[in-house]
Structure formats: C-alpha cells, structure tokens
Amino acid sequence: MLSKLQVKTVEKGIPNTAEYRMYFKSNQGYISPMHDIPLYSNFYTKVCNMIVEIPRWTNAKMEINLREPMNPIKQDIKNGLVRNVANVFPHHGYIWNYGAFPETWENPDVVDPLTGHKGDGDPLDVLEIGERIAKRGEIIQVKVLGIIGMIDEGQTDWKVIAINVHDPNADKLNDIGDVEKYFPGYLNATNEWLKHYKIPEGKGINTLEFNGEAQNKEFALKVIDATHQHWIKLMMGDVKPFGLSIRNTVIGAKGLWPFQMAEREINNREFKTGTEPPIDIAVEKSHFITTPQQE
Secondary structure (H helix, E strand, C coil), rough: CCCCCCCCCEECCCCCCHHHHHHHECCCCCCCCCCCCCCCCCCCCEEEEEEEEECCCCCEEEECCCCCCCCCCCCEEEEEEEEECEEEEECCCCCCEEEEECCCCCCCCCCCCCCCCCCCCCCCCECCCCCCCCCCCCEEEEEEEEEEEEEEEEEEEEEEEECCCCCCCCCCCCHHHHHHHHHHCCCHHHHHHHHCCCCCHHHHHHCCCHHHEEEEEHHHHHHHHHHHHHHHHHHHCCCCCCCCCCCCCCCCCCCCCHHHHHHHHHCCCCCCCCCCCCHHHHHHHCCCCCCCHHH
C-alpha cells in the first residue's frame, strides 16, 4: 500500500518558527501520516513503517500534530517559543532517529494493564538505532527489537526500540538481547537519556517501568497490537477523540475526508516565507546532571 501511495513531504512556512509545517502527500493528494500510512509494511514478518519526526543528533522537538487536519509535522511550542530538547551530557540532542508508528494510539482514557497508568494520547514512539541519520518526514521500514516503558507526567509513554531493515547490522539484531551484544552501552545510554532529558526544563526524573529493563520483541509486538486496536476504535468513532483530528483520505472509516477538501484547506492557508531565523545559541549548551546517587 505504501509503495502505491508514493508518499513525499511538502514543507510550508519557515523552519524554526511556530507556523512551520511538513505535510505528507501521495500521488492522490494530501494524506495523514498517522491515519493513512499503514502500521505494517509486512504484517507477516512484523516489519513496521516508522514516521521519522526527529533525526539523530538534532534538538528541535518535532512531532506529528494530532489536532490539525492531515496531521502535519510541526515543532512543539513551549511558552510561546519553539521547543528544543536540551543536551544532557554526554549526549547531544536525540541519540536515535526518533519518530512514531502510524495507526497506533495510546488511549488517554484507558489504564494500560502493564503499567497501571493511562495512555498519553499519542501514537507509539519509536527509537531507531541504525547507523544512518534519517531525514525528517522519512518513512522507513523497521524491525522491532524491544520496548521500554516510561511514565511521563503520570501517563504511559512506551518507547519501541527498532532498527531500519536496510541497516548493515539489521540481520544480526533480532531481539532486545542483541542490542547490548552488538551495540554495547546503547540501552544504558537510552535509559539515562529518557530519565534525565526534562531535568534542564525544571522537571523531575522520568520513571521507567520494569526497573528500566527493556522488554523483548514479543512483549513489544503485544503493545504495538494493543495500541493499534485503540487506534481502530478511535477511527471508528467508538471512543472519545480528545480533540484529535481523525480526518483521513485513504481508509474508509468515519474520519474519511475527501482529497479535494484536504487540498483546498491546506492550499488556502497562508504561510509566511523568508529566511529561517537562527537557532538560539542556548540550545548548544551542555547540561550536567547530578543524580541522587552522585550527591
């Protein structure tokens, strides 16, 4: 289905500003990266499609905008300013290609039986650990390796560990145990990053479930399937949308929105043009975190 759609990205507005948007467009017209791109590239081998929101080593907190029609990628806004994640030493920006699985949703009205907390209302986050730095808006096919359970401000926020199927190491990595074998230290660095990245913003340490131990592929696939079922109920109108835009143009659910309407609304929206403003120099600062064990 994905290859038939021939998906490309269309940028609107000026990067590093609040109005910047990256839309997704198929050979038929604009589509939603959350609703119109299938979760599985190959259902039988469980190879998934991942939407890359944030390339490795970058700081801009980009995310699929769930509340706007066609769900473009935008930069998160905090206190009226575009948001960038802090560099928590020794890391710089995001340490993986960061993105999301389409057709998944962590229902904020349902308690996850595995964590005891309700979902965060977003699609499943994916941490792709391959060698290549991906591009924003790229759709890559990934092999699921495992999953980390994070509690973010009292909500369940799963992080799937995956690798691009075209990565030179993909054949060697088939489950979570292989990550430490071939990429020693990566899972530990991931735990540290997830726990500490909000501390420079004045927030506390994030809690990781299962004592921070990443769960295996089988466990991860069950979580993926559960969130996919939540998404199906969302699109069928069986659960509250919590302000999410469920307009889509490909699948025949209640959210169906004709291509022509999407095209018209996006093209009629006025976006500024001009030179991209410089990134705040404070984004380059390294933050040194003292944990209770170090005090």
